[in-house]
Amino acid sequence: xxxxxxxxxxxxxxxxxxxxxxxxxxxxxxxxxxxxxxxxxxxxxxxxxxxxxxxxxxxxxxxxxxxxxxxxxxxxxxxxxxxxxxxxxxxxxxxxxxxxxxxxxxxxxxxxxxxxxxxxxxxxxxxxxxxxxxxxxxxxxxxxxxxxxxxxxxxxxxxxxxxxxxxxxxxxxxxxxxxxxxxxxxxxxxxxxxxxxxxxxxxxxxxxxxxxxxxxxxxxxxxxxxxxxxxxxxxxxxxxxxxxxxxxxxxxxxxxxxxxxxxxxxxxxxxxxxxxxxxxxxxxxxxxxxxxxxxxxxxxxxxxxxxxxxxxxxxxxxxxxxxxxxxxxxxxxxxxxxxxxxxxxxxxxxxxxxxxxxxxxxxxxxxxxxxxxx
Ligand SMILES: NC(=O)c1ccc[n+]([C@@H]2O[C@H](COP(=O)([O-])OP(=O)(O)OC[C@H]3O[C@@H](n4cnc5c(N)ncnc54)[C@H](O)[C@@H]3O)[C@@H](O)[C@H]2O)c1
Numbered sequence: 592x593x594x595x596x597x598x599x600x601x602x603x604x605x606x607x608x609x610x611x612x613x614x615x616x617x618x619x620x621x622x623x624x625x626x627x628x629x630x631x632x633x634x635x636x637x638x639x640x641x642x643x644x645x646x647x648x649x650x651x652x653x654x655x656x657x658x659x660x661x662x663x664x665x666x667x668x669x670x671x672x673x674x675x676x677x678x679x680x681x682x683x684x685x686x687x688x689x690x691x692x693x694x695x696x697x698x699x700x701x702x703x704x705x706x707x708x709x710x711x712x713x714x715x716x717x718x719x720x721x722x723x724x725x726x727x728x729x730x731x732x733x734x735x736x737x738x739x740x741x742x743x744x745x746x747x748x749x750x751x752x753x754x755x756x757x758x759x760x761x762x763x764x765x766x767x768x769x770x771x772x773x774x775x776x777x778x779x780x781x782x783x784x785x786x787x788x789x790x791x792x793x794x795x796x797x798x799x800x801x802x803x804x805x806x807x808x809x810x811x812x813x814x815x816x817x818x819x820x821x822x823x824x825x826x827x828x829x830x831x832x833x834x835x836x837x838x839x840x841x842x843x844x845x846x847x848x849x850x851x852x853x854x855x856x857x858x859x860x861x862x863x864x865x866x867x868x869x870x871x872x873x874x875x876x877x878x879x880x881x882x883x884x885x886x887x888x889x890x891x892x893x894x895x896x897x898x899x900x901x902x903x904x905x906x907x908x909x910x911x912x913x914x915x916x917x918x919x920x921x922x923x924x925x926x927x928x929x930x931x932x933x934x935x936x937x938x939x940x941x942x943x944x945x946x947x948x949x950x951x952x953x954x955x956x957x958x959x960x961x962x963x964x965x
């Protein structure tokens with residue numbers, strides 16, 4: 592198969608979907624790899640680094656989409672990339688379609704086979720291609736929140752860890768999955784007072800053991816969240832219902848309960864956001880204010896630390912890229928049911944139920960269209 596890697600074009604996105612190690616493995620499996628000139632620059636990978644492992648460097652995205660059968664990316668395709676997709680393409684990237692009916696319609700119209708990193712599951716039902724970026728985003732969430740709490744940045748002017756004789760800041764984390772746990776560990780490392788809310792009691796049990804009593808775990812009822820909000824300096828939203836649009840865990844009318852210039856960090860923004868007042872922002876302009884509360888809603892947080900994120904992501908994606916390239920999408924999906932869960936759009940049909948429901952598209956069983964997969 593010819594595997595193509597274009598340069599990411601989303602604002603402030605510096606990751607790349609394949610490293611020289613990936614090129615080496617793909618070429619050793621007999622595949623050809625074409626990389627857009629400069630695609631690795633943001634992650635400190637040169638064209639020569641790719642070339643030395645067997646890749647061909649192509650001058651622009653048109654050339655990569657023109658030659659490649661499989662397109663491997665990081666972020667969801669931007670409109671000009673959707674316009675380049677054809678039915679013969681297999682697209683493997685983050686898609687986050689549930690909150691994005693326009694993108695879903697674009698992918699349906701392209702006829703391409705579109706496999707989403709974030710809905711691929713492992714044998715235990717976990718999300719192996721979301722986890723590495725969630726680890727990164729969770730750690731950034733606390734860092735960014737601590738920074739935005741500084742007075743010159745519009746924050747309350749409180750130090751997360753306090754000092755002897757002055758209390759630490761209060762941090763509430765809603766959603767104690769991969770993002771939430773990593774955010775909590777950094778907040779604990781900074782010596783904040785930490786509360787982690789989730790609705791999954793087994794998860795709260797695991798977290799309780801992991802924290803060793805250093806953070807409080809709380810059941811995420813609406814009332815409990817509301818009762819604690821007035822004391823919080825930083826609230827990190829990290830809930831996920833697999834593949835679906837994020838539920839709102841803080842409503843607009845609850846913002847008035849919060850301290851002036853407290854900070855909300857909505858990591859779930861890529862699934863539509865879990866605070867009612869969230870809207871996507873960028874690293875260049877990461878925050879805005881609603882009712883006196885700072886909102887940080889960067890949709891590609893790991894893009895800011897590409898040297899960590901590119902390797903963390905590609906370590907996880909490479910086995911799946913190899914399987915898709917070796918077996919072709921139809922056989923790969925049959926051989927690995929967890930990978931089959933990643934197939935969101937195939938041959939003009941939505942094959943992932945939560946996306947179909949959220950975007951008002953008809954849902955078609957994957958097995959009905961898998962034969963037509965690119
Ligand atoms: N903005 C970014 O750059 C970025 C980067 C990585 C991940 N994310 C997003 O972060 C979110 C969380 O990812 P994750 O890997 O931690 O997911 P996860 O599945 O590991 O954890 C989600 C947790 O949310 C909990 N949950 C679900 N509904 C809840 C509710 N109503 N109240 C409280 N808890 C609830 C679940 O029980 C689970 O423990 C996802 O939307 C993911 O796409 C964003």
